[in-house]
Amino acid sequence: MSSFREMFRLRRAIHIRTAMPGLVPGIHAFSKSRARQTWMAGTSPAMTKNERSGSRLKVAAIAIALFGLSIGTASAAEPGHFGYGTVPTAEQISGWDIDARGEDGVGLPPGKGDVATGEKVFAEQCAACHGTFGEGEGRFPKLAGGQGTLKDDRPELTVGSYWPFAPTLWDYINRAMPMPTPHTLSADDVYALTAYILNLNNIVPNEFVADRDSLPKVRMPNRDNFIWTDPRPDTAAKPCMSACVDPAAVTISSTAEGKDLTPRTTGPLDDMQPK
């Protein structure tokens, strides 16, 4: 520990500083100078740390009143009440205004793409994760197939079996894909990919051309199977307090014990790779 010498130096420094005239112990001096600055900024320069607390209270009361007043007007505010920020230019808005609505395709841009072009773009940009025919590599999403499986024990949710609206596919590819370089494809390429993926699912024919007019007209197989109003609460449990069930009927139907699925919850992160 070289710190003994360190400590000595430190103590000397403190000693020298406290011995210097005009510098009362640090924290006290600091708080006073802060207080002075605050009051000067808020009121007249004459109001320093030596002002009596009565006038401080008065100023505080005025401040609260003013604050309350401004809030009061804010609640019934006209647009632009605060006046912060700028009005974005049309060019600024168009750069970020990327959304296309699923149900009616509002927001789809000009451009078009066919199935054959989509197949080429898909091979370059998408197949590494989603598989050449949208079958999905590893745990990456499967894009095609699965139609008629939604009531099965193990349903397959894909664009063809599950998605209700075709323009949503354009919107999602455009905003989020390809995963390493999202939102870098041209509108035409996104239209082509949309056409290809719909074609993989046998929803559109080989000669289909996707554009802002054709996509909203594509009828997705699962379109009518969504309920867009939340039906919950759908359970009606009662808060029974005693003898709620027959003790003999209380049996364990499943346990996580012995299933080798849980990562370690101590020590470093568990990658669950065989050692």
Added chain:
Amino acid sequence: MRPTFWRGKPGLFKPANPRDAKLRESGVRDPNPRNLNSSDLAPQDGVNRRAMLGLGAAVTGALALGRNTALAQSEGASPPADAPWSQSLGAGVVDRPYGNPAEFEAGVIRRNVPWLTAGTESSISFSPLQHLNGIITPNGLFFERYHAGRPDVDPKQHKLMIHGLVERPLLLTMEDIVRFPSVSRIHFIECPANGGMEWRAAQLNSLQFNHGMISCAEWTGVKLSTLLEEVGLKKEAKWVMVEGADGAHMNRSLPLEKCLDDCLVVYAQNGEALRPEQGYPLRLVVPGWEGNVSIKWLRRIKLGDKPWHSREETSKYTDLMPDGTSRGFTWLIDAKSVITFPCPEKPLHGPGLYEIRGLAWTGHGKVKRVDVSVDGGVNWQTAQLHEPVLSKALTRFSLPWRWDGKPALLESRVIDETGYVQPTIVQLREKRGTNSVYHNNAIQTWQVKADGSVFDVQLS
């Protein structure tokens, strides 16, 4: 896996304490326990013997070796002995200018389930609820959910655009946003897939992995209603699309009423700037609704007359029912509770008096009551709720329990201020089958064995 942080970059920080410099030279690991890798936790005798010579065996031993070794040496710190840390000079202020948890808390970290997702960029990590006390989640332990990884956004360049069916479109900088009247509110955020692996059967023997997609923080920012008043809404405006600046350009549709009710556009979390993991520099908080709608890295708000039906509200975050239909726009988080002690990670150590502890929450508002059963739901006792009981926030409950050392089945059941009662998994499955993924708010059953060990089970 992340390498030890400063070992590779020795010049990154100037050591504030000569002791640190010495540790560094001797190859002892990062003092920040959150940056450990597996080799750091293994004893490294050859390296550390040198460090021990320089420093005082007990202190260095605790730092350099595993926890067991530290425990073995702790006898030297118990009465009548005076501990080594009582007989030495501690590190000074600004030794760690941004504080770290104690070395001994190194295992208290967010964790993931590697087999759950294709990679870590579109994935989830879980808060270690078994180690948390209170209703506030420390910022470094708040659960993570990304759809295109964590962007590192420059606040000087970040902008929020509000446009669409508005009187006056607006482009705001972070400086502009901070000038608006501010509010602070405590709210939980829960991913609706929390517990999603348990629809079919008990699978994961862990509180952290079964329930850790929930966290709770104090959020500070501006009410979304203030911003919407500032732009002025056209009368046709009924829906609001919110969008992030991440690679996913994550977007969701929200009904206007909710946006005018209690949504917040926040820049601070538990008193400091948002963490990048939670949307730095700006995120939406939609209290009581599924976490996915609380868009992080918020960059755009667009007013429209209809919902957008984005991928995240059609292909995902919809609930598939046994009859093949799906529920969409199921935003609300129903009431849920869980016993956090005991739990698989925190077993019991012998018969005696314990305090059963847990957390309850509801998207409907406030928690009204929590009941606890130790016999698998035959009989229930009402637990004590701990203040503060806040709307759409985590609420603590506890119940003293004298364990007789016999097997037990522990459960908690919340009732919220609307009278909604938390269901069992059997009741949920009756209505929703096993393929709906989201919104599993079932009662959790912990099986306590005679040896005090605890397992995740489901009852028939």
